Amino acid sequence: MGRLVSTEGLTEEQTEILKVVRQFVEKEIIPVATELEHADEYPTDIIEGLKELGIFGLMIPEEFGGLGESLLTYALVVEEIARGWMSVSGVINTHFIVAYLLMHHGTDEQKQKYLPKMATGEVRGAFSMSEPSLGSDVAAISTKAVKNDDGYEITGQKMWLTNGGSSTLVAVLVKTDEGDDSVYRNMTTFLVEKDPGFGETAQGVTVPGKIDKMGYKGIDTTEMIFEKHQISADQILGGKPGQGFYQMMDGVEVGRVNVGARAVGIANRAFELGIAYAQQRETFGKPIAQHQAILFRLAEMATKVETAHAMVVKAARLKDAGKRNDVEAGMAKMLASEYCNEVVEASFRIHGGYGYSKEYEIERLYRESAFMLIGEGTSDIQKMIIGRALLKDYKL
Numbered sequence: 001m002g003r004l005v006s007t008e009g010l011t012e013e014q015t016e017i018l019k020v021v022r023q024f025v026e027k028e029i030i031p032v033a034t035e036l037e038h039a040d041e042y043p044t045d046i047i048e049g050l051k052e053l054g055i056f057g058l059m060i061p062e063e064f065g066g067l068g069e070s071l072l073t074y075a076l077v078v079e080e081i082a083r084g085w086m087s088v089s090g091v092i093n094t095h096f097i098v099a100y101l102l103m104h105h106g107t108d109e110q111k112q113k114y115l116p117k118m119a120t121g122e123v124r125g126a127f128s129m130s131e132p133s134l135g136s137d138v139a140a141i142s143t144k145a146v147k148n149d150d151g152y153e154i155t156g157q158k159m160w161l162t163n164g165g166s167s168t169l170v171a172v173l174v175k176t177d178e179g180d181d182s183v184y185r186n187m188t189t190f191l192v193e194k195d196p197g198f199g200e201t202a203q204g205v206t207v208p209g210k211i212d213k214m215g216y217k218g219i220d221t222t223e224m225i226f227e228k229h230q231i232s233a234d235q236i237l238g239g240k241p242g243q244g245f246y247q248m249m250d251g252v253e254v255g256r257v258n259v260g261a262r263a264v265g266i267a268n269r270a271f272e273l274g275i276a277y278a279q280q281r282e283t284f285g286k287p288i289a290q291h292q293a294i295l296f297r298l299a300e301m302a303t304k305v306e307t308a309h310a311m312v313v314k315a316a317r318l319k320d321a322g323k324r325n326d327v328e329a330g331m332a333k334m335l336a337s338e339y340c341n342e343v344v345e346a347s348f349r350i351h352g353g354y355g356y357s358k359e360y361e362i363e364r365l366y367r368e369s370a371f372m373l374i375g376e377g378t379s380d381i382q383k384m385i386i387g388r389a390l391l392k393d394y395k396l
Helices: 012-039 044-053 071-084 086-105 108-120 244-280 292-320 326-356 361-372 379-393
Strands: 125-128 144-148 151-162 169-175 187-193 199-202 205-207 221-231
Touching (some): 012 071, 012 086, 044 086, 071 244, 071 292, 086 169, 086 244, 125 151, 144 169, 151 187, 169 221, 187 244, 244 292, 244 326, 244 361, 292 326, 326 379
Parallel strands (some): 125 169
Antiparallel strands (some): 144 151, 151 221, 169 187, 199 205, 205 221
């Protein structure tokens, strides 16, 4: 293990968790990741192994059967998993965001009902804000829940659900329009239960199938269609309508730390592959690592990996301290995703023609890194969030 992405001030327990996860990644993920990714095959054995390690309950409090760890621990675990295969960290992320929403916004009854089973992985989470026509413009959602005598009836179409097929509990943001003047207070998060799989997975809930993607393969990214889905008011997250937008934005801050950590994991792996290949490949009578052009490239790659890691750690520690981290999470996500793409491309160039071959791992990382630029909000969205906050902080 090299000197990059080390973290100061960790407890013995955190260090041991990371050691166990890294060993799992080395033994169970890296040897099979490229083959499974090329086949677009769901990593069932890997997921079962992570369940046994307790990763699905990593941040869920001990009273609900989890490990009760911090966001920092979670982010560092995500770095390790993404270093092996980014798609696996996506399975964990969406599950965790739903658990986080329940922990911080759910009623006592909702916590008791779902968190123990989420800690073991028996209940698998997904969350849904986006729709086919709106992208990052969350306020423009059209999926609507109309109140009736039995609760609510949901109709509409959601998009880009990670774990959309394999999940059994989906946190879904919809419009409720119960009379508030603000569009943001007319949104509600519902906890929708469904069966795993595709087709009609619950009354009025259809998951058509997997969306075919250039990368981020192996896991199921789906649409979700609601046609007069009847749901009780008890399934409103927190028990009160109109809080959905603020709940989801809280979850997205955590998600941005996650995507930043994923980007660091991918970049770190790309650096490892690049520096190893540069010492093996010879041109003009010496390893290419001894050519100044390659040496400079390796130095820049390592610096970018280390910088992105530091930003992710800072954002996670702020959230753990109970402080708002929208700016820091946005900075970490933006920087880590941009640097990830730069580091992966540099490693790709070091590999030369072999980098274009599917036999080499860097080919997979090249496709995976592109997703980091758009997941949990594009870099342009992060810049808007950061810039607006800075104007408030530095207002004349």
